[in-house]
Amino acid sequence: xxxxxxxxxGLDEALNGGIPKGNIVLIAGGAGTGKxxxxxxxxxxxxxxxxxxxxxxxxxxxKEDLExxxxxxxxxxPALQKAGxxxxxxxxxxxxxxxxxxxxxxxxKVSPQRIVIDSMTTLTDNLAIxxxxxxxxxxxxxxxxxxxxxxxxxKLITKNVxxxxxxxxxxxxxxxxxxxxxxxxxxxxLSADGxxxxxxxxxVVLKALDIGDTLSRIIQVRKMRYTRLxxxxxxxxxxxxxxxxxx
Numbered sequence: 001x002x003x004x005x006x007x008x009x010g011l012d013e014a015l016n017g018g019i020p021k022g023n024i025v026l027i028a029g030g031a032g033t034g035k036x037x038x039x040x041x042x043x044x045x046x047x048x049x050x051x052x053x054x055x056x057x058x059x060x061x062x063k064e065d066l067e068x069x070x071x072x073x074x075x076x077x078p079a080l081q082k083a084g085x086x087x088x089x090x091x092x093x094x095x096x097x098x099x100x101x102x103x104x105x106x107x108x109k110v111s112p113q114r115i116v117i118d119s120m121t122t123l124t125d126n127l128a129i130x131x132x133x134x135x136x137x138x139x140x141x142x143x144x145x146x147x148x149x150x151x152x153x154x155k156l157i158t159k160n161v162x163x164x165x166x167x168x169x170x171x172x173x174x175x176x177x178x179x180x181x182x183x184x185x186x187x188x189x190l191s192a193d194g195x196x197x198x199x200x201x202x203x204v205v206l207k208a209l210d211i212g213d214t215l216s217r218i219i220q221v222r223k224m225r226y227t228r229l230x231x232x233x234x235x236x237x238x239x240x241x242x243x244x245x246x247x
Contacts, residue, residue, distance in 0.1 A: 001226065004052075004114065004176035007045025010234060010245030011219070019202065020226040022174055025165050026055045026120075026197055028183040029206030033217065035180040036239050037073070038179070039116040040066070041242040042178055055105065055112035055175075057123040063088045073242045087112070093126040100165060104172070112175050115162035119154050121192040124158055136223045159195045166199055166233040174227045183207075190222065201225040205238075219245070 003018030012018050019025060042150045043054030058066060066088060067077045080086035087110045096102055107115065116122065169177055179200065181191040189199035190205060197203050202224040211217045220233045235246040 003181050003227075005045075005050060006042050007049050007246060008041065008243060011051050011221075014121075014221050014230040014232070014234065015224060016228045019224065020177055021176055023201035023225065024035040024177045024179065024199075025202035025204060025224075026191060026200040027178050027180045027204050027206070028197070029180075030183050030185060030208065033183075033188075033206035033208050034243055035206060036061075036237075037238060038204075038243050039118050039178045039180055040070055040075065042085060043114055043116055044070070044077075044242075047083075049083075053084070053110065054065075054086050055107065055110045055116070057091055057106065057115070057117045058088065059091050059117075065167035071114060073240060075242075091123070093122055093202050099123065099126070100168060101118075107169075107173060107175075110131065115169070115173075115175045115177045117177070117179050117219070119182065119238050120162075120196060121180075124161060124193050124196075125211060135189060135212045139177055158193045159199070162193070162195060162199050197223070230236070 002021040003015075004021050004023075005012050005018040006015075027035050027038055040056065043056055046052040046054050056066065061069070070077045077086060077088070081088065085105075089106045091099065091102065093099065103117075114224050169175070179196065181193070181196055183190065183205065184192065189195075190203050200223075203222040205220050205222050207218050208219065217236050217238070219236045221229050221231055237244050237246055
């Protein structure tokens with residue numbers, strides 16, 4: 001089986017050598033757990049260690065902010081972009097319409113082997129409004145609101161949107177994809193929308209725990225299709241080189 005290595009010792013081993021190529025992986029965690037750092041490290045390692053082109057689609061931070069943030073880990077994003085090994089696209093979900101066709105156009109232009117969408121929380125909050133308000137999604141909302149409680153109809157529409165997005169990524173492209181999602185402290189699921197964890201091929205959860213005066217960070221691969229995995233909890237650190245697993 002072809003695999004996409006993350007390039008982080010301890011994490012690839014937990015995945016029996018890496019992520020099955022083409023898998024869609026949800027990276028879930030609370031604020032400050034390092035979701036965006038892990039996602040960017042996945043692309044930087046791909047470009048530098050494995051000669052694979054990456055595409056970072058951001059809905060929250062502009063390119064200049066990402067470059068500044070990456071520099072603290074020693075990652076030279078401008079150089080990787082100039083070399084054609086990394087592309088960054090900022091999707092303003094409040095301005096851009098028809099998000100899925102826009103994403104398709106960007107992906108086809110870049111032709112990446114690795115894709116990050118950061119974050120799905122922001123994207124799905126706006127997708128149902130912009131991509132579906134005048135089509136089947138909006139009609140479904142109207143119908144479902146007449147027969148079931150509103151929260152359920154919203155969840156069904158979110159699931160519909162996610163299925164369309166993930167189906168597009170899996171059927172049209174051969175890239176391995178990271179999708180980041182906020183994981184709120186009181187959440188009973190593994191994503192902000194409550195459905196991504198069921199649709200994605202894999203789920204990686206990051207958590208930061210206060211233990212006395214110490215902040216402890218843990219990471220766990222909760223799910224990964226098409227491979228054997230070590231689902232045990234591992235400690236990790238965020239240092240000058242990015243994320244590293246504490247062996």
